[in-house]
Amino acid sequence: MMQDSQKRKASHPYGEELSEGSLKQSIHITALSSISALGNSQEEVWQSYQSGKHFLSKTQIGKQSVWAAPLPRAIKEEIGILCRSDAKYKNLDDSVLYAIHVARTTVKNARWGHDSNFGINIGSSRGATSLFEKFHQEFLETESTSTLASPTTTLGNISSWVAHDLGSKGPEISHSVTCSTSLHALLNAIAWLQSGMTERFLVGGSEAPLTPFTIAQMQALKIYADSNVRLSAVEASFNDAYPCRALDLKKKQNTMVLGEAAAMACLEKNPKGDSLAEIVGIGYATEPLQHNVSISTDAQCFQKSMKMALNGLDVAEVDAIVMHAPGTVKGDSSEFNAIKKVFGEKHPALTTNKWKTGHTFGASGMLSIEMAILMLQHQEFIFTPFFEQSHPKEIKHVMVNAVGFGGNAVSILLKAPSSK
Structure with missing residues (x-):
């Protein structure tokens, strides 16, 4: 029976053996x-x-x-x-x-x-x-x-x-x-x-x-933040303070x-000049869909894409993950469950930017790449107000996740150019 590492190997046109998430060149x-x-x-x-x-x-x-x-x-x-x-x-x-x-x-x-x-x-x-x-x-x-x-x-x-x-x-x-x-x-x-x-x-x-x-399409899916929902005075104040509660795993309603x-x-x-970050791992996977828009409770697509992007790197070496986390109840929790499946309970620091920027659909993944690069450059973790956690003292590797309707997940692993 083939070992898992052998299963991940794929023949390459140049005659080399590469794992699915590895890069032939820098x-x-x-x-x-x-x-x-x-x-x-x-x-x-x-x-x-x-x-x-x-x-x-x-x-x-x-x-x-x-x-x-x-x-x-x-x-x-x-x-x-x-x-x-x-x-x-x-x-x-x-x-x-x-x-x-x-x-x-x-x-x-x-x-x-x-x-x-x-x-x-x-x-x-x-x-x-x-x-x-x-x-x-x-x-x-x-x-x-x-x-x-x-x-x-x-x-x-x-x-x-x-x-x-x-x-x-x-x-x-x-x-x-x-x-x-x-x-x-x-x-x-x-x-x-x-x-x-x-x-x-x-x-x-x-x-x-x-x-x-x-x-109207997003409202029809019942995932859009409702500006007319009846809330208590405390809830209304919190809703106005944070209308999109991406990565708030305790929320009871969708807030995209x-x-x-x-x-x-x-x-x-191999750039001649300076670089902002090096791409050291790529991962991709498609969810075995049971519904037109949803993914499983533990996001199998993200589990596969993140494992592929790790490309042999020890999970403890990943310092932070910029999550897709769209602000929906199921979307946020399923990605979090997938992270725990891959990284365990001692997972990297987690963050997202959608509570600040909203969900920008096709541009959102690159905005997350930008967020990851800024953390690498400034060596400072960008927090989210809804998820209490310890922040990494040093940031060398950051993973970025994105997924779309149809369960098309992508994970990209970045490192600071000077990191070994």
Whole structure:
């Protein structure tokens, strides 16, 4: 009978034997940037994480006021400048504009020149939400629609427009794996890099989900934070203080809140300059689904993806885990149960950012990568107000989790570049 370690081995085109979560070559994140409710610079984002407050607000979306995490006005104004810079950009959805804006900053930070040879893989869970709803409403009223209805709502618009804007010469890929989209983009880029077909890749996700129909979909699933629920005075005060209680394992109701964001990273093999973090393990798995949207009580998909990402590393070496933790009762608890199955009761320090940023769907995984990198850089654990635990004194390895509808889990293990 084959040993477990032998079962994990897979034949590689280059004739080498690699475990599923191992990397053939050193892959580094050399630049990362984002826009979200936290801000649009690494300094601003770090300061937002230092604050004990959330960045959610009551927002008018369609005919109702709901908890949401829209982009700050200053960022929206910068997006407006982008629209005015080229007439073609005026017809693009916010999800595409956010991606173009962040891609420019990320590539600049990596010192990749315009017209360079690098791949692009940027995805979105919902895609062109605003334009889809606008064109569909137009169709309902007139039984016809705009000439641009199809080309401007194609999911491939994101990577294609970013490539056009940056003048890149590599492959352009867009996809949707719902909430794990940006980490699947990272996985895909690693495959390209390790194949030798390219040396650099821009990856990430972009999401503009604050539209009436998108909110209605989440409410229909009964997972959205209810701003009209009747609560006692104490409960109401706590609800306003923390409308999304991600990683609160004692909550009795779902508290997911949506947020706008785009986040991207530059990946390179053996970079010549500095790197922000090294990717030392990757994991992925799909849940054997019993329902269209749910995962098992102990999240088998996360158990498999985390074990794969460990790639032989002792569980005690992982200092922190940035959880997916969307703020739902079952979502948070199932991931926590999976962590205990893999790491035991003495698990790494656990955190999440969704109580601050809301759930940004396809961009959320890359925002979690950003959070992990900031902890590695500053050697400071970013807390969550709902989960009491001891904080690591030193942070060398951080695991990042994401999962989407359909149980498509991804786990990424990062380490500080100087860590051995």
